[in-house]
Amino acid sequence: MIETRETHACHGGTLGLYRHEAKTLGLPANVTVFMPPGAHADAPVAAVVVLAGLTCNDETFLTKSGAIRFAAEHGLALVAPDTSPRGANVPGEDDAYDLGTGAGFYLDATEAPWATHYRMGSYLAEELPALIAAHFPIDAQRLGLMGHSMGGHGALVHGLKAPGQWKSVSAFAPIVHPAAVPWGEKAFTAYLGPDRAAWNAWDATALLTAGHTHPYPILVDQGEADQFLRDQLQPEHLEAAAGKAHQALMLRRHAGYDHSYWFIQSFVADHIAHHAKALAT
């Protein structure tokens, strides 16, 4: 079951805001979906799942990134889940922008009181693909994954963990090594506990170091004027680990660009084209 909150014609296709009972989360969850012109049950389309960053929700990326125009041109669907469970009623979940609501980190929490509802990892890996395949003319065998910041972390981690499921991966200004930076240390300590060995399953640099790779080149754009570059993002970790793992990585550094959606919209056309190429067949 999926409930339609709103639909809007957009670029010849349909932008829809939906809600469903997410069993993985034990809560209702919102999801925003763009279906390109011409998609129908007899001609299901490939889809790119887009993961937004801290403080965002399921509408943010599609509202601000400018991706829809290019998805429409390439005949791709776009699927945007929320960034965390909503209404889990975990004490303190709304106290900080980088933990709890809006900050699910696309992982499965193992620690109380988070473990009951904060299961965005399984939600993204299992429930969301099944949901969209059941309710939209989307070919679940042709899914790509793209994200920004915390969502870039999600895209890299899930892409490396399940390269057969996610055929293409790209990220804008991703958190590439959460175990080594303040955002990740705070969230992983809360969600996964103090044993850092458990963190490696949700850390892109650690996954590459452990031998996980993706067969298709990974595209990453990073602004050099990003206010979080040195303290939180540190793409050099990804670059080094990818090199050692023989992972093809296109890491593009852009002088003058920061962490905002003004940066994302400047390069999103390349990301959609990257996914379209991988998902064409």
Next chain:
Amino acid sequence: MIETRETHACHGGTLGLYRHEAKTLGLPANVTVFMPPGAHADAPVAAVVVLAGLTCNDETFLTKSGAIRFAAEHGLALVAPDTSPRGANVPGEDDAYDLGTGAGFYLDATEAPWATHYRMGSYLAEELPALIAAHFPIDAQRLGLMGHSMGGHGALVHGLKAPGQWKSVSAFAPIVHPAAVPWGEKAFTAYLGPDRAAWNAWDATALLTAGHTHPYPILVDQGEADQFLRDQLQPEHLEAAAGKAHQALMLRRHAGYDHSYWFIQSFVADHIAHHAKALAT
């Protein structure tokens, strides 16, 4: 004097959020400006001033419309003023979405208590063009005007009142005859008083009927699934008045599209191209 709140690299140019002391309004005012790549004092660029609708602010149109990509391609600046004075402290100004804050209607109020600060008409016609010409490499002889809904009303009215100042005009889902619809009747009664004769100076249909025309064709896009089409927009008034006035009008009706920015982003490329053509020389 203009204060820089934020700047962001975007599409090879610069998106900036600014604030200045608006003498016309007697208050500080925000304005958002996109300067395309290559603009400098020796090569000032043409600009399109973009007017947002009810409830919006100076950031909304540039955040959600997708216009920047095309402005960058055409070498046009984009200038987005706010939709009303902020902080005028008129009793009740924050009580309704369609009067007061976020609802300035781009006119000069004549009635107390609005008349002191609610002077967006003169602000747009005089202070804003002077401001941008003084502080940015913008050629004030090559300005276009574009708007949405209440901002579409603003674009049509100002374009018809001063066709020498605004070389090109376009609108998305504009209020074309405010004197005849609830939004306009409410705002005009408050801002301009009960004498409807005074309303004609701020009503695009009335201006056309009174003989005001624009030498360049006016582009209007209207969604046929717009929830405000019948009660508030009624583009047939504009079409009829333009016909009688021999005003060239390209009124495009789009099946399925509503009043949202999902509609605007679907057609904004055509609007930017329309302005670029008119402003090229």
